[in-house]
Structures are given as C-alpha cells and as structure tokens.
Amino acid sequence: MEPEIKLSLERLMAAIAGSDGQIIATEMAKLDDFLDRGHGVLHPQLLHFLQNRSYAKALMFLGGESDIPVGVCGGRHG
Numbered sequence: 001m002e003p004e005i006k007l008s009l010e011r012l013m014a015a016i017a018g019s020d021g022q023i024i025a026t027e028m029a030k031l032d033d034f035l036d037r038g039h040g041v042l043h044p045q046l047l048h049f050l051q052n053r054s055y056a057k058a059l060m061f062l063g064g065e066s067d068i069p070v071g072v073c074g075g076r077h078g
Contacts, residue, residue, distance in 0.1 A: 001041065005034050006062040009055055031055070 008030045015023035034042075035050040042050075049058035060068045 001034060001038060002046075002062060005031065005038075005042075005046075005050075006059065008034070009059040009062070012055055013059065028053075 008027050012024060012027035012031070015021075015027060031050060035047065038047055038050070043061075046058060046061055049055070049061060057068050
C-alpha cells in the first residue's frame with residue numbers, strides 16, 4: 001500500500017503546485033481511503049501524518065528521510 005500512497009502524495013503535491021482543484025480533491029479522497037484501510041497495516045508515524053494531513057511529512061517519511069521536522073504535536077526528535 002505504501003507505494004500507492006507515495007504516488008498519490010506525489011500527484012497531490014504536483015496538483016497543489018499547479019492549482020488543479022480536481023486532482024487535489026481526488027488524491028485527498030484516495031489518501032483518506034488509504035488511511036481508513038491502513039490501521040494495523042501501516043507504520044504508526046505514517047498513519048499520524050495522514051491523519052493530520054501532514055502530506056509533505058508523509059512523503060518525506062516514505063522517501064526514507066530521517067530529519068522530518070517536528071510539528072506542533074511534538075513529533076519525533078532528531
């Protein structure tokens with residue numbers, strides 16, 4: 001499921017950059033579906049990012065980045 005989430009996040013980010021409201025809505029709906037189906041399957045941190053619509057952080061997580069910025073919720077440090 002993670003490759004599909006990553007692709008959806010990439011499409012969402014491109015649509016945001018291009019101000020394409022239809023694709024934004026479509027990809028957000030897909031991400032909500034992944035979130036609904038992902039409990040117990042996906043990494044808890046990825047679920048957290050999807051729940052909070054921290055899509056840039058979710059994409060960073062899926063890209064293997066380890067220095068994801070801490071948000072207002074506290075997140076992980078370093």
